[in-house]
Amino acid sequence: MQTRAEHTRTAELEDLMGRFPDVPREAVIKEDLLRGGIAFDESALTDNEHGEVKPKSYFIFSFDHRTLPELGTAALRRPPEEIVLTGGPYQLRRTVVSVRVNPASPYQVKADEDGALRLFLEGRPLADVGVPPMPDYYRHNLANGKSVMEVAPTIQWGYLIYLTVFRVCQYFGAKEECQYCDINHNWRQHKAAGRPYTGVKPVEEVLEALEIIDRYDTERLSRAYTLTGGSITSKVDGLREADFYGRYAEAIERRFPGRWIGKVVAQALPREDVQRFRDYGIQIYHPNYEVWDKRLFALYCPGKERYVGREEWHRRILDAAEVFGPRNVIPNFVAGIEMAAPHGFTTVDEAIASTREGLDFFMSHGITPRFTTWCPEPTTPLGRANPEGAPLEYHIRLLRTYREAMETHGLTSPPGYGPPGAGRAVFSVSSFMDTLPPEDEEEPASA
Numbered sequence: 118m119q120t121r122a123e124h125t126r127t128a129e130l131e132d133l134m135g136r137f138p139d140v141p142r143e144a145v146i147k148e149d150l151l152r153g154g155i156a157f158d159e160s161a162l163t164d165n166e167h168g169e170v171k172p173k174s175y176f177i178f179s180f181d182h183r184t185l186p187e188l189g190t191a192a193l194r195r196p197p198e199e200i201v202l203t204g205g206p207y208q209l210r211r212t213v214v215s216v217r218v219n220p221a222s223p224y225q226v227k228a229d230e231d232g233a234l235r236l237f238l239e240g241r242p243l244a245d246v247g248v249p250p251m252p253d254y255y256r257h258n259l260a261n262g263k264s265v266m267e268v269a270p271t272i273q274w275g276y277l278i279y280l281t282v283f284r285v286c287q288y289f290g291a292k293e294e295c296q297y298c299d300i301n302h303n304w305r306q307h308k309a310a311g312r313p314y315t316g317v318k319p320v321e322e323v324l325e326a327l328e329i330i331d332r333y334d335t336e337r338l339s340r341a342y343t344l345t346g347g348s349i350t351s352k353v354d355g356l357r358e359a360d361f362y363g364r365y366a367e368a369i370e371r372r373f374p375g376r377w378i379g380k381v382v383a384q385a386l387p388r389e390d391v392q393r394f395r396d397y398g399i400q401i402y403h404p405n406y407e408v409w410d411k412r413l414f415a416l417y418c419p420g421k422e423r424y425v426g427r428e429e430w431h432r433r434i435l436d437a438a439e440v441f442g443p444r445n446v447i448p449n450f451v452a453g454i455e456m457a458a459p460h461g462f463t464t465v466d467e468a469i470a471s472t473r474e475g476l477d478f479f480m481s482h483g484i485t486p487r488f489t490t491w492c493p494e495p496t497t498p499l500g501r502a503n504p505e506g507a508p509l510e511y512h513i514r515l516l517r518t519y520r521e522a523m524e525t526h527g528l529t530s531p532p533g534y535g536p537p538g539a540g541r542a543v544f545s546v547s548s549f550m551d552t553l554p555p556e557d558e559e560e561p562a563s564a
């Protein structure tokens with residue numbers, strides 16, 4: 118039996134819960150799972166496409182702490198896409214968490230003697246675990262035999278259809294790739310494992326997959342889609358970035374006008390390109406700024422710095438707010454890389470102060486940034502140098518800082534993310550939505 122002294126992660130968790138009682142306990146645990154990953158016992162793995170549980174789809178990055186060959190059985194029988202936590206000693210309200218696998222994590226999901234799945238921390242039960250049921254639309258294939266899951270995976274408990282239509286990034290190699298991003302490695306590892314992993318998804322396949330989702334999603338859980346993929350610095354299929362991603366937007370909105378909230382994640386593009394996204398019917402634009410600090414942006418996003426530059430990137434975000442309306446421009450940053458060695462801030466205070474400066478900059482223009490919690494993937498330079506990720510305290514204080522900044526600037530939760538509030542949120546790759554106060558109805562996304 119373990120002694121209290123051996124429960125070091127439990128002690129850290131409880132210390133932070135005690136010091137920051139205004140941050141929901143659900144969010145503290147969720148952040149720790151997102152930054153450090155979860156080990157999966159074989160009893161908690163899925164039967165992939167043919168089972169009753171929706172498996173992890175590897176929708177863009179690996180979001181794992183080990184490469185596929187190092188995951189053992191979890192590479193052959195994938196874990197679930199997400200888990201939902203309830204109950205346990207902290208009486209958790211319903212909390213949806215994206216799955217990031219780490220066989221060395223002190224958190225483990227496994228079936229208890231009674232067969233029910235539970236989350237354990239350092240061997241002690243922490244929460245009951247629910248898993249996403251296989252949606253009906255995944256039981257059908259495209260006419261050419263491809264699976265709907267490969268072409269149009271859904272995440273956030275079915276809320277969001279994630280259309281990574283270009284599986285690689287033209288920022289390539291150490292001098293261009295963002296230092297925390299494994300999109301290109303993830304592509305390579307899935308191809309090496311012989312998994313179907315389409316590099317450029319044909320428009321017709323995307324439309325066919327969406328038609329199947331539309332037909333079988335009778336409860337209308339899917340509310341939004343995101344068009345995304347790597348950056349395009351030259352051309353793909355003979356098209357520049359705005360034309361490439363725009364062609365999907367145009368085709369989807371022509372076939373299914375207004376059926377889903379359409380979002381695009383692309384680089385911060387010139388105003389004319391952004392206007393075209395809007396004209397095609399896209400409602401939300403994500404020109405992700407990744408990290409606020411000037412020095413860190415140049416070091417950690419060398420391709421973006423070289424091709425566009427930080428100041429121009431920010432200027433284009435402000436321009437986009439005039440096209441879409443500031444509420445519908447939602448740039449992401451990768452929460453945690455502020456503290457990544459070798460160049461990041463060494464104290465939580467400095468990192469939070471820098472992050473807050475960026476939030477104030479955008480929020481003072483009515484723009485609501487959002488964030489995903491950094492997963493230090495092992496094939497990235499920052500993941501290799503920081504296998505533990507950023508301190509949990511940074512993530513907890515970021516949640517408070519974000520909420521405070523929203524209050525200061527009179528903003529409410531961004532549109533297109535489902536409901537805010539602990540026990541209600543579905544956004545699974547950060548707990549910022551779990552931490553915001555509940556609102557009665559989701560705001561429609563319109564300029």
Ligand code: SF4
Binds near residue numbers: 286298347348
């Ligand atoms: S621009 Fe950076 S973060 Fe985006 S896909 Fe390319 S390397 Fe990854």
